[in-house]
Amino acid sequence: MIDIQQVTKIYTLHRTKVVGVDHVSLQIESGEIFGIIGHSGAGKSTLLRCINLLERPTSGRIIVEGTDITSLSGEALREARLKIGMIFQQFCLIRSKTVFENIAFALKAAGKTRAEIEARVHELLELVGLSDKRDAYPSQLSGGQKQRVGIARALANNPSVLLCDEATSALDPATTSSILQLLKQINRELGITVVVITHEMEVIKEICDRVAVMQNGQIVEIGRVYDLFTQPQHPLTRSFVEHILRLDVPERLWQARSGTLVRVLFQGPAAEQAILSDTLQTFRVRANILHGKIEYINDTPLGVLLLELNGEKEEVERAIHYVAERTKGVEVIDRAA
Amino acid sequence: MPLDTLIPELIKAFWDTLYMVGIALLAAIIAGLPLGVLLFVTDRGLFWENKPLQTVLGFLVNMVRSIPFIILLVALLPLTKLLVGTTIGPTAAAVSLSVAATPFFARIVETSLREVDKGVIEAATAVGATPWMIIKDVLLSDALPGIIHGLTITAISLISYSAMAGIVGGGGVGDLAIRFGYYRYDNTVMITTIIVLLCLVQIVQLAGDSVARWMDKR
Numbered sequence: 001m002i003d004i005q006q007v008t009k010i011y012t013l014h015r016t017k018v019v020g021v022d023h024v025s026l027q028i029e030s031g032e033i034f035g036i037i038g039h040s041g042a043g044k045s046t047l048l049r050c051i052n053l054l055e056r057p058t059s060g061r062i063i064v065e066g067t068d069i070t071s072l073s074g075e076a077l078r079e080a081r082l083k084i085g086m087i088f089q090q091f092c093l094i095r096s097k098t099v100f101e102n103i104a105f106a107l108k109a110a111g112k113t114r115a116e117i118e119a120r121v122h123e124l125l126e127l128v129g130l131s132d133k134r135d136a137y138p139s140q141l142s143g144g145q146k147q148r149v150g151i152a153r154a155l156a157n158n159p160s161v162l163l164c165d166e167a168t169s170a171l172d173p174a175t176t177s178s179i180l181q182l183l184k185q186i187n188r189e190l191g192i193t194v195v196v197i198t199h200e201m202e203v204i205k206e207i208c209d210r211v212a213v214m215q216n217g218q219i220v221e222i223g224r225v226y227d228l229f230t231q232p233q234h235p236l237t238r239s240f241v242e243h244i245l246r247l248d249v250p251e252r253l254w255q256a257r258s259g260t261l262v263r264v265l266f267q268g269p270a271a272e273q274a275i276l277s278d279t280l281q282t283f284r285v286r287a288n289i290l291h292g293k294i295e296y297i298n299d300t301p302l303g304v305l306l307l308e309l310n311g312e313k314e315e316v317e318r319a320i321h322y323v324a325e326r327t328k329g330v331e332v333i334d335r336a337a
Numbered sequence: 338m339p340l341d342t343l344i345p346e347l348i349k350a351f352w353d354t355l356y357m358v359g360i361a362l363l364a365a366i367i368a369g370l371p372l373g374v375l376l377f378v379t380d381r382g383l384f385w386e387n388k389p390l391q392t393v394l395g396f397l398v399n400m401v402r403s404i405p406f407i408i409l410l411v412a413l414l415p416l417t418k419l420l421v422g423t424t425i426g427p428t429a430a431a432v433s434l435s436v437a438a439t440p441f442f443a444r445i446v447e448t449s450l451r452e453v454d455k456g457v458i459e460a461a462t463a464v465g466a467t468p469w470m471i472i473k474d475v476l477l478s479d480a481l482p483g484i485i486h487g488l489t490i491t492a493i494s495l496i497s498y499s500a501m502a503g504i505v506g507g508g509g510v511g512d513l514a515i516r517f518g519y520y521r522y523d524n525t526v527m528i529t530t531i532i533v534l535l536c537l538v539q540i541v542q543l544a545g546d547s548v549a550r551w552m553d554k555r
Binding site: 052078080081082084085086088092093094095096097106109137153154156157 | 454456457459460461462463464465466467470474475478479481552554555
């Protein structure tokens with residue numbers, strides 16, 4: 001477990017004090033994938049860098065797997081860092097060294113012998129799928145491959161925690177997805193606690209179990225990812241969620257419509273039932289689907305439909321009531337005149 | 338000067354120049370390289386951050402570098418006498434050249450190290466690397482092409498400085514040019530020495546560039 005207790009980080013930038021992280025307390029459970037989302041400057045990266053003391057908190061304590069990391073320095077800190085892996089947005093590989101040498105570097109830090117290094121690098125390259133790039137230099141690799149080397153280096157000494165600082169922000173969508181799948185696989189197979197910093201809700205949606213939303217150095221909302229998607233409380237969380245669940249309808253359709261416009265959110269089991277067809281068979285209304293999508297958040301479906309309902313006024317109201325009872329997520333956007 | 342006297346004189350002078358510059362380059366590598374590394378790693382935000390030490394080292398480096406070489410050469414004569422027992426000849430000149438080369442190269446090393454991506458240093462720190470590992474496998478490794486370029490620049494400056502050693506009878510190609518070309522108005526010697534120096538500088542530059550290119554994995 002990573003126990004962050006009342007952590008504050010104050011910088012001095014151009015002679016003015018800037019509060020990067022403001023009294024943040026947070027518990028990250030062992031074996032989970034925990035996300036921290038926020039816009040740039042929210043302090044999420046600073047908070048992450050406090051976990052391995054790349055930044056020393058101004059006040060507060062951080063306990064990683066029972067060790068108070070904030071009390072360490074020098075050699076003890078160096079040894080503690082062997083057990084906390086980290087990957088970076090810009091990959092940060094030594095460019096004058098080959099893939100093998102970059103990964104071996106981490107093992108050398110742990111004082112491993114030549115034979116141990118040889119065997120372990122082989123294993124790690126297999127894990128990240130880069131066995132054929134052993135002797136390539138970073139400049140000969142694509143972004144995704146560089147990040148895989150970064151991951152192999154971070155995992156070299158069997159850490160209990162993997163910190164990911166915007167690890168996919170410099171990658172294209174397809175590569176992002178493959179790196180995220182790799183992180184998920186590492187989390188499942190090796191049981192490593194993964195902490196992910198991102199400004200993209202897609203990343204949170206795809207791999208995280210729980211998420212904290214950060215703004216101005218503080219955590220404004222925290223919870224299970226699915227709950228945050230279905231019941232966002234803070235305006236910032238809502239804006240992040242809406243970015244994913246937004247349904248854009250062409251102007252032409254808005255003007256041409258005549259019925260009542262409703263937005264239905266199907267969550268959990270409701271998303272897997274035939275609620276819509278039941279409604280249409282029970283009430284004398286016609287439904288026109290203007291837009292819709294189903295997102296899978298950690299394999300649990302979350303559906304959004306934009307419907308135009310036509311029919312007798314009372315029938316439409318009853319149909320809306322019927323759907324509302326079964327989904328608990330109906331929003332009437334505009335009633336028919 | 339007749340050609341049959343000039344040629345042996347020139348060959349001896351050429352080797353003297355190489356000898357002086359070689360010793361000074363060696364001094365630059367042995368003393369200047371660690372000094373440059375120290376100037377860099379004691380800077381703010383780095384693992385051996387030490388403002389007082391950095392200020393003192395920076396001041397010493399600037400002090401030596403602010404003295405024109407010709408004055409340094411004369412000012413160091415007592416030290417030279419103490420170290421090598423004489424103030425004339427290439428060995429004596431090598432002392433002053435070494436003193437000039439060390440802070441010059443140290444600054445170049447420091448500048449090359451600044452080019453190394455801060456993120457990579459951070460990643461190495463995060464992985465639990467020792468300071469020595471970071472210096473050797475990250476800083477010096479990634480900055481090596483720049484350092485080689487810097488060594489080329491240092492060598493060329495030293496060839497130029499070594500000519501001034503002629504003033505105090507230091508020997509070398511420059512000494513030859515001053516003694517015959519300047520004091521005795523011998524244009525043949527003057528032009529020959531210019532050609533020799535020109536070729537030497539070109540060769541050093543070419544060699545430095547190709548070594549740096551060979552090492553560059555960018």
